[in-house]
Amino acid sequence: xxxIEQNSEALNIQEGKTATLTCNYTNYSPAYLQWYRQDPGxxxxxxxxxxxxxxEKRKERLKVTFDTTLKQSLFHITASxxxxxxxxxxxxxxSGGYNKLIFGAGTRLAVHP
Amino acid sequence: NAGVTQTPKFxxxxxxxxxTLLCAQDMNHEYMYWYRQDPGxxxxxxxxxxxxxxxxxxxxxxxxNVSRLKKQNFLLGLESAAPSQTSVYFCASMRAGGGTDxxxxxxxxxxxxx
Numbered sequence: 001x002x003x004i005e006q007n008s009e010a011l012n013i014q015e016g017k018t019a020t021l022t023c024n025y026t027n028y029s030p031a032y033l034q035w036y037r038q039d040p041g042x043x044x045x046x047x048x049x050x051x052x053x054x055x056e057k058r059k060e061r062l063k064v065t066f067d068t069t070l071k072q073s074l075f076h077i078t079a080s081x082x083x084x085x086x087x088x089x090x091x092x093x094x095s096g097g098y099n100k101l102i103f104g105a106g107t108r109l110a111v112h113p
Numbered sequence: 114n115a116g117v118t119q120t121p122k123f124x125x126x127x128x129x130x131x132x133t134l135l136c137a138q139d140m141n142h143e144y145m146y147w148y149r150q151d152p153g154x155x156x157x158x159x160x161x162x163x164x165x166x167x168x169x170x171x172x173x174x175x176x177x178n179v180s181r182l183k184k185q186n187f188l189l190g191l192e193s194a195a196p197s198q199t200s201v202y203f204c205a206s207m208r209a210g211g212g213t214d215x216x217x218x219x220x221x222x223x224x225x226x227x
Contacts, residue, residue, distance in 0.1 A: 004155065034215070043117075043203050043218030044156070089155070098144055098163050099207055099216065100171070103155035 002028040006090055006104035013080055014112055021075040021107045023090030030092040033066055033073050038087045038106065047088075048075075080111045115139050117219035119204050125225045126194045134189040134222050136204030143209035145187040146171070146216065147179060149200040156203065162187055163209070194226045 005024045013019050023033070032051045036044035050057045050066045050073070057064045063076040077084050087106040094100040120135040136145065143164050148156040158171030162181040176198060178190045187206075191198060201223050205216040 008153065041221070043205075043220050044216075045218070046215035049215065091156075098161065098169075099214065100146075100158060100161065101156075101216065102172075103148075103157075105153055105155045 002026070002092065002094065002102050004090060004092060004102060004104040006088075006107045008105060008107070010108040010110055012110045012112065015081060017080055019077040019080050019084070019109055019111070021088050021090075021109065023073040023075065023104055025071050025092055028092065028095075029068065030094075032093055033064075034091045034093075034101065035062075035064055035073075035075050036089040036091060036103075038089055044089055077109075080109075082111045082113055085109055085111050117204055117206055117217050119202075119219040119222050121222060122220065123223050125227065126191075127227050128195060130194050131190070131192050132194065132224075133191075134202055134204075134224075136187045136189070136206075136219060137185055138187075138204075138206040138217070139185065140206060140208070140217065141184070142206035142217070143184075144207040145181065146205045146207075147177070147187065147189045148203045148205065149173065149198075150203060150221075151200050159189065159202075194224075196226045198224065199226045200224060 003026045034049045035047045038044045048064045061078045065074045087108045089106040090104040091101040117138045146161040147159040160179040165184040204219040207216045
């Protein structure tokens, strides 16, 4: 069955540094991958989508890479700010259509002033 | 635009009791989903709907039923609650037409079954 792994340990970084989060998957070749942000007590909020034929996608301070050979996506936040502190979820589309997604457990990011 | 709303925000049930969670969206989306989120685990899909009057099973459908009588509403029912159903439940909706769109999530319902 499809499996997604995100680093379960929290990532602590200093303000201004680049945060890099990892998403690894097995037993599947998704057509696209999404990243969501989740704040405590709230629902996930969509950040970026990258397709299997795209190597890299950028949006402001965010960058996502997608390596279908390694079955891995990296999520970067440059010039990080304390307001970036949240849990970041990786999600893969599941076969069968209708944008069904399988989610990783998420990685908590803490950006310290 | 309220987006996706969920009712109630919190609920405590005793084992064996029943309840219905309501999800409403005002974006005229075709697709709607119910997920549960447990500590250390990713969101898991319970049931989903691709249009008014349709429902389908997701990854963890046992113990739950759903209905989509109106396009804007998606109801999740627990007929006989069990402690294993203690979780945070999220509803999401999406515009039909392909996988390049995003799912919009509600704020969640925290359910505790004693």
